[in-house]
Amino acid sequence: MNALAATNRNFKLASRLLGLDSKLEKSLLIPFREIKVECTIPKDDGTLASFVGFRVQHDNARGPMKGGIRYHPEVEPDEVNALAQLMTWKTAVANIPYGGAKGGIGCDPSKLSISELERLTRVFTQKIHDLIGIHTDVPAPDMGTGPQTMAWILDEYSKFHGYSPAVVTGKPIDLGGSLGRDAATGRGVMFATEALLNEHGKSISGQRFVIQGFGNVGSWAAKLISEQGGKIVAVSDITGAIKNKDGIDIESLLNYTKEHRGVKGFDGAHPIDANSILVEDCDILIPAALGGVINRENANEIKAKFIIEAANHPTDPDADEILSKKGVVILPDIYANSGGVTVSYFEWVQNIQGFMWEEEKVNDELKTYMNRGFKNMKEMCKTHSCDLRMGAFTLGVNRVARATVLRGWGA
Ligand SMILES: NC(=O)C1=CN([C@@H]2O[C@H](COP(=O)(O)OP(=O)(O)OC[C@H]3O[C@@H](n4cnc5c(N)ncnc54)[C@H](OP(=O)(O)O)[C@@H]3O)[C@@H](O)[C@H]2O)C=CC1
Numbered sequence: 079m080n081a082l083a084a085t086n087r088n089f090k091l092a093s094r095l096l097g098l099d100s101k102l103e104k105s106l107l108i109p110f111r112e113i114k115v116e117c118t119i120p121k122d123d124g125t126l127a128s129f130v131g132f133r134v135q136h137d138n139a140r141g142p143m144k145g146g147i148r149y150h151p152e153v154e155p156d157e158v159n160a161l162a163q164l165m166t167w168k169t170a171v172a173n174i175p176y177g178g179a180k181g182g183i184g185c186d187p188s189k190l191s192i193s194e195l196e197r198l199t200r201v202f203t204q205k206i207h208d209l210i211g212i213h214t215d216v217p218a219p220d221m222g223t224g225p226q227t228m229a230w231i232l233d234e235y236s237k238f239h240g241y242s243p244a245v246v247t248g249k250p251i252d253l254g255g256s257l258g259r260d261a262a263t264g265r266g267v268m269f270a271t272e273a274l275l276n277e278h279g280k281s282i283s284g285q286r287f288v289i290q291g292f293g294n295v296g297s298w299a300a301k302l303i304s305e306q307g308g309k310i311v312a313v314s315d316i317t318g319a320i321k322n323k324d325g326i327d328i329e330s331l332l333n334y335t336k337e338h339r340g341v342k343g344f345d346g347a348h349p350i351d352a353n354s355i356l357v358e359d360c361d362i363l364i365p366a367a368l369g370g371v372i373n374r375e376n377a378n379e380i381k382a383k384f385i386i387e388a389a390n391h392p393t394d395p396d397a398d399e400i401l402s403k404k405g406v407v408i409l410p411d412i413y414a415n416s417g418g419v420t421v422s423y424f425e426w427v428q429n430i431q432g433f434m435w436e437e438e439k440v441n442d443e444l445k446t447y448m449n450r451g452f453k454n455m456k457e458m459c460k461t462h463s464c465d466l467r468m469g470a471f472t473l474g475v476n477r478v479a480r481a482t483v484l485r486g487w488g489a
């Protein structure tokens with residue numbers, strides 16, 4: 079099932095549990111605006127290269143639309159739509175005053191030079207600058223983008239609208255980025271894992287983790303979980319997968335990946351088949367890369383008892399069903415990875431106030447938001463006798479539905 083069909087299906091299940099009116103359901107499902115733009119740049123060798131960029135603005139009932147921009151060869155309209163919709167429910171689960179959006183460019187950033195990436199980002203920004211803004215739509219990083227990408231968007235946007243640091247989050251600290259944003263999604267994953275394990279009478283210490291993806295989210299989650307005594311027994315990225323059943327030394331691996339392109343070749347672990355990473359023996363599996371990786375092909379082989387969805391929509395509905403029958407507990411993406419957008423919200427607030435918070439305050443506030451989100455999600459599970467995914471979806475959808483009805487349709 080593709081990402082959009084899977085997301086729509088989860089939304090409709092939640093809508094039925096909430097007893098939403100079918101017309102309201104339809105209005106919540108249709109995106110506010112879908113943008114598709116052509117981005118042509120001169121490459122360093124003088125030839126031209128054309129790319130397609132997308133921004134889907136899903137819903138703004140609760141506030142400005144918010145969500146990352148992804149640079150990846152597999153970026154396509156249905157997936158961007160699904161990711162934008164997930165942002166609407168995610169910001170509502172976190173109870174931050176935003177709606178949802180997502181963007182992306184179909185490109186392989188590893189095959190573009192830094193100056194080509196800059197030109198591509200500036201051309202994309204030129205095409206969408208009238209449709210984003212501090213109180214309309216606030217982009218942030220996602221796969222294949224980072225603080226430098228946000229700095230270029232900010233600079234290009236500011237040429238048209240004046241200097242506006244709050245137009246993007248996940249910026250470099252020197253341009254008004256928030257302390258703690260870089261680590262925030264991984265830190266939120268750690269807090270979410272802690273909350274779930276506590277409920278099961280366990281703690282992170284001594285649990286064996288497998289992590290797919292060692293980029294921003296996966297590497298921070300690995301570092302923070304290992305600092306809490308969790309044992310990271312296997313990790314993977316695009317270069318390959320590695321395993322050490324006694325636990326990988328994450329600080330050494332971080333130093334290694336800074337020098338080399340990825341985890342491949344790290345001598346504190348042995349290489350394993352990258353295709354088997356998700357079915358490796360462990361207590362807790364953290365997918366932190368692409369969507370749809372846990373599906374009907376591999377769900378039966380998964381050994382983990384808990385799955386923490388650091389990536390967006392890593393588990394498709396077929397796998398959800400299989401894993402639920404096996405008794406595997408899944409902490410859903412729209413709660414588990416909400417730490418990133420929560421600290422993006424703190425960054426936006428700091429920019430608007432013109433006041434910078436200490437990192438300790440950012441991390442403490444994040445913990446409060448993650449614990450409150452967990453409690454609210456569990457309350458919905460109890461009210462609707464449902465699993466955690468439906469607990470999160472009913473929580474998010476209900477908040478957006480209430481805001482939509484309160485605002486009315488302006489006929
Ligand atoms: N950044 C954020 O704040 C947030 C991100 N997310 C989600 O988390 C996930 C990861 O994002 P982020 O960490 O920012 O992205 P990054 O680009 O920083 O990292 C992605 C990681 O996934 C790896 N990867 C890519 N393809 C594969 C593959 N086929 N098998 C194994 N690993 C692979 C990459 O390897 P390599 O580097 O070698 O290419 C890299 O290690 C995405 O689903 C994103 O939507 C969710 C909430 C917030």
Ligand SMILES: O=C(O)CCC(=O)C(=O)O
Nearest residue numbers: 145146218220418419422
């Ligand atoms: O930080 C943000 O605004 C959005 C992060 C994001 O894209 C996500 O949560 O999937």
